[in-house]
Amino acid sequence: MRYLAESKLEKHKKNKFIRRYRYHLMLSLGAICLVFIYILMSLSPVSAKSRGREVVVAIPVSATANQVGDILEQNELVRNGLVFSLYARYTGLDSRIKAGEYRLNDSYSTPELLRELVQGRLAEMSFTVPEGYTTAQIADLLAAKGLVDRQKFMLAVSEEEFPYSFVQGLPKGEKRLEGYLFPDTYQVDRGSTEVSIIDMMLKRFASVIEELDYQAQAESKGVTLHKALTVASMVEREAMVDEERPLIAGVIYNRLNIDMPLQVDATVQYALGTTKPTLFYEDLEIDSPYNTYKIYGLPPGPIAMPGRTSLLAAIQPDRTEYLYYVAKPDGSHAFATTLAEHNANRERYEE
Template identity: 35%
Template sequence: MSHEYRPPRRRSRLTRRGRLALFLGVLLAVGAVVLIPVLRGVQELERPRRLTIPEGWRAAQVYAAVDRELKLPPGSAKSAVPTVAPALPAEAKGNPEGYLFPATYPVTSKTTPAALLAHMVRTANEKLATKAVADGGKAHGMTPYQTATMASVIEAEAESRADMGKVARVVHNRLAKSMPLQMDSTLNYALNRNTVDTTLSDTRIDSPFNTYERQGLPPTPIDSPGLEAMAAAVAPTPGDWLYFVTVKPGDTRFSVTYAEHRKHVADFNRRRAAHAGPRTG
């Protein structure tokens, strides 16, 4: 049997550089297989939750909500206030009341009170800087802080968004006539309560927030106003009203004269059984 001659096969040998390239290629291939699932796992590990801050909340309520949502000891959010002070106007003197803008904010386990409060303050500054609000405030001779302060009173006093423009007009008209605002909401802020029942003794408390005895706006905002209240503060509904009272839900009556206002208050008193308290101005 004849045999065909075949030359012996030589094994191909990789150079040092070739071996290194092959080794790195294997590592990258294996790493990609492992890394992609790991990255996917990190991205899917936690979905942001939502924290909603309603219009009209006071700073203390916001702090408590942040602590609850972030599962932190009470007082944690309040202790972070100094970190946001530089973003506040000088008039605020480090107090973020009125600048914790009401909105829905995403939070995760890595969210800190300082970062969350800073986001709220930035948002408030942005809303106050919108052209309509900023130009309207200037037209009335108000600083952004004064706009926020007036808006906070409107937010607290208006029974509905539809009434905000008229409530704003009452505030402007009273200021123009050097009349005290006589807003129950500012008394409630001073007394740290929420009620529609204001007594004569309440109107005599010694507080810079007592707008029954002191003229002008309160020294600071009294809650977190929304954009609608800000807009109303700088563009109030035209009118001569000086008084208002909410006789029942959905029925706020605005008056030009005190005599007319007293009639509406008497009507409210007759409906007292419905437990719908007045918002007077």
């Protein structure tokens, strides 16, 4: 009987131990599952793709995975910075994170964020230079976007050497690259230098004139590339209707051929340094090589950045007898051959 009682007691203890073991095992498995779920949640995106928010973050040189995780958490790009750093170490990518500024999205998962930082796809910004902008306006545009220091940009325009034949020999100064910074939409890395941005725009101009065989076409018309570009810039600032650009270019060439002052209002506005809706007689008296009411022939260089249609108009002008044009209220122009016709158009269309 005593033996049986002891056996029952041992069996009871054993069962109690098993139950306790199972209980602790279940607790441990439950804790492990909770940790696993927490890690999965921490690795998941902060926001859904449809509600993603872009953030530009700066990763310092030699930043540790912990520091990067803290930066991402502070910018609400990850749920847990420590989990990010642990994941980076687990994957062996913690030492491959590259410094720089990145445009990231809070709809990226931790693996996606880490991939961006390892591949070094730095933050890009776009900017668009409208046709007809001047160098000064481009400098203002880029400075307003935080892409350049305006003073450094203008200094680079004035004095920096660039490896393009069409800028060799141009006189130094803030007007040196007027007409040569091609108006277009550009993508640049944040942190790009003033020189690299200018070089990109000059490279785009080089690509366009090569595609159009521009220099050869200009020379076939008896003008240099610089002179054709100067005509194109005046066309750009004077015309609002694309179909009229070759007509306006033709008027300019017709006047040049008979040694008649060009009297292009846009050149006076350029000389004044401002775009005035109406020019007064005193404006036309400004002493400037760009005032085509006072000088004969072309001004020293372009007065703006011409787009493709104006560039083509300058080398493919319409052949007409027109010597005059006046703007209509809708932005188009009325063209005339004689001064009498021109004056009649002015009475009709000018207020």
